[in-house]
Amino acid sequence: MSTTLGTTMDAQRSTLGKPVPPFTAHAISVSLPTWDDNVGYEEGAKRVVDTMVIGYPRFFIHLSIQKLATICEQKFGTHGERCLLCPTRKVAEACRAFMVDRSSSTGSAVPVRLVQFLICPEDDVETLSQCIELHIALFPGDAFPLAKQFWQHTGSCVSSRRAERCLAMLGESPGVDGAGIPSLAVSRPPTRVPNKHYSKKSFGKSPPRSPSSSHFRNGPFRSPEEVLKADEMLSADQSTYLEERYGRNLPLESAAACKRALRRRIAGVLVRDTPDDWSNAGGNKAEIGPSTRGVDDVTEDDVFLFPTGMSAIWHAHQLALAARPAAKSVCFGFPYTDTLKILEKWGPGCWFLGNGLDQDIDELEAILEKEAAADQSSPPALALFTEFPSNPLLRCADLPRLRALADKYDFLIVVDETIGNFVNVEVLPYADIVVSSLSKIFSGDANVMGGSLALNPRGRHYASLRAKITDVYEDVYFDEDAVYMERNSRDFRQRIHTIDDNALAVCSFLHSRSLATSPPPARAVVKRVYYPKYETPQHYERCRVPGGGYGGLFSVTFTSAAASRAFYDTLGCHKGPSLGTNFTLASPYVILAHYAELDWAAQFGVEQGLVRVSVGLEDREALLKDFGRALLAAEAALDSADA
Structure with missing residues (x-):
């Protein structure tokens, strides 16, 4: 990459708490660019938590959902009650049952009451065709951590897009705008969206595509700061126009066909699933x-x-x-x-x-x-x-x-x-x-x-x-x-093969510099590369399909905590939770997933210093150079510790 190490790291630090991918209102990851940022997130450090505008949806409740929940608490709650928003009565009843059961095991049962809230556009009240039904679980405010467990474990509550649609019908702006910025932080006052904008006709428009996705598909390796500079060249209005005009989404009234296409794709029954066939994948013309x-x-x-x-x-x-x-x-x-x-x-x-x-x-x-x-x-x-x-x-x-x-x-x-x-x-x-x-x-x-x-x-x-x-x-x-x-x-099969090959190249490079190589390099700081080619390969090979790869995910451990930190901090890719992204994404996984139980995780070989990497579609040589640079930083950290 053209930027120097110092410039790159400074630019990465400026992304703390912002969406990954950048400028994506419904991003499912958040930038935690340094090791200390991840520790700060787990410990609730103000400098980290106060910057976050988004996060992994089951752990960080999207700001649009928070905003809608606040409206529901004000409308239906009493005496400091808080709420969890559920898409159906069955989910709300499961939430109530969980909260009552878990609280009863340690003391008195938490009182949970359910409220149904039907939200409609003004011009659709009679037909109810575009109304959204919310089922609200209300409970004492101090029981919210218990409700959050249900949210996290079951993953069955409302999505940010559902919440955004509800807010629009209520005449409210979304909690996060298209640039991934909290709506309350926008310099101009938010515009109230009249209910008439959510008429049946308006619903048929194709939703805008996430502008960030194109940055990582078969293009050059681009650092976070380069992506930010590119996106800043388009205003939010211009970006939205381009995505609506040239996006590939089917209209919303085709949602049932989209779901059939998804189920057929997952079932593996589509005889042809190419660009010429995508519009018919969920219809009667699809060859099964x-x-x-x-x-x-x-x-x-x-x-x-x-x-x-x-x-x-x-x-x-x-x-x-x-x-x-x-x-x-x-x-x-x-x-x-x-x-x-x-x-x-x-x-x-x-x-x-x-x-x-x-x-x-x-x-x-x-x-x-x-x-x-x-x-x-x-x-x-x-x-x-x-x-x-x-x-x-x-x-x-x-x-x-x-x-x-x-x-x-x-x-x-x-x-x-x-x-x-x-x-x-x-x-x-x-x-x-x-x-x-x-x-x-x-x-x-x-x-x-x-x-x-x-x-x-x-x-x-x-x-x-x-x-x-x-x-x-x-x-x-x-x-x-x-x-x-x-x-x-639609193109996941093609993407997987590229990602498989990229991951194999990166893992082969790191494995060759690890203690597992015979003989190991003199200055080896990589302890082990966890990757299906090296871990229980006989069991993976038994199920590997002809032409299949080893996937895009691997983990790597180091000979010292300092080497782990230096490697992670120096990587030029995006850093945050999740995996399987079209762009390379790294995380100090054990810190994020098991910070409160590090000793327990270590019993099973899951080390505190482990770095997990999901490899993306970037240029392979650029990826290898970036990982080589991070490895040099890890070796330098080890040398400093030995000095």
Whole structure:
């Protein structure tokens, strides 16, 4: 890159708390450019928290949602009540049940009351066709942390686009404008949007595309400050006009077709999914064939959409509880944090086998045998949840062996394929349920959330799962989010192959400079590169499809804390939570996900100094130069510590 190290780092520091991607009102990541920024975020440091205008949606409630919640609290709340906004009554009732159950276990039950709020444009009150229904859970203000747990773990609450639409119909400005700036901070007073602007005719317009997405698709490697300078050349009005005029979104009245296209794409049944076919992917003209997911008879009717990936996981567990006899679940391997919380906080609990290695299967088999002997009237386990590969250690379980145990002891297998993705790996034949976060590589643009759940029609419990899913599932995926997700996902297969190749190049470079190389370099500061090619490769290869890669995610550990910090701080890519973005994104993952339980995470080999990297579409040589520069900084930090 043309900028010097000092200039680049100074410019990165100026992005603290701003959206990633830049100038994106519905970005799903936030810039935390230095190691100390991440620690400050976890500790609630004022210098960090006060700058944040956005964050990962399940952890940081979007400012538009906060603004709408404040309006609802003022309208319906009493005596300092706060609220959580839910899209349906079923979600609100689940929120109330969770809060009552968790509070009762430690004291008196929290009182939670539910209110329905129907918001309509002024010119649509009679037909109700464009009205939005909110279900509001109201509770004492000091119980908000408990409500936030439900929000975080289930991922089933309202999206920022839904909140923005509600605000507009109420004549309010959004909480964050198109440049990713809080609306209250805009120099001119916000314009009240008359309800008539949200008429049926206006809804048919294509929503603007996130202007930042084009900066990272097959273009040169661009630092955050270069992107900021480029975007500043367009005013917000000009950018919006260009995106509306030349965007590729289908109109909002096509949301149902967008959802069908998504389900078909995930089911792997679209015979052709090219630019010439995208407008028909959700319609009657689309050519449908046997699934490419490893189970021929999967159809779009076996795929269900959710507002987030975590919502898909939560619903998979709820479905298992509804369809099977009550029993503990199994969490196999070190998972993304909320998966374990779901299994612990709903239902009978779980066994946690956090290393996810072959010896853990031996331990699991012993547990199952003991439980089966103690009670022969029901299966010893409800379901086993595992990631393929896992986050952040990129390990893969022996799925054929786990499948054999599931068949022997009659429990379900739920596989989260988010990191591997079905272009690279074929896991459905071993699973009863496959879940995925569509917010990641399937979308890539990091401007919309989504999740999916797919049932295996050849699974032994398929009939009972299908019979019960109507009791558990409801389509709460907001139409506008579905439109964005459909647009973003059209080229995901092509993007994945480029990202696979980029990640392989970066990991090969770092691995060659690590202690794992024989003989290791004299000044090696890289301790280990966690990547499916190096971690449990025999299990990954068994499921890798012909031509599939190893995915875009890896983690790296260092020989000292100083080297970890220097490496992270020096990287010129974007830095923040999330993964699977079209641009390279780094994070000190353990600091962000497990800051309050660092010693616990370390038991399973998840080190405090681990840096997780999601590789993007940038120019490969530029990527390698940037990682080489960061590695030199890590080596210099080690030299300074030794001096």
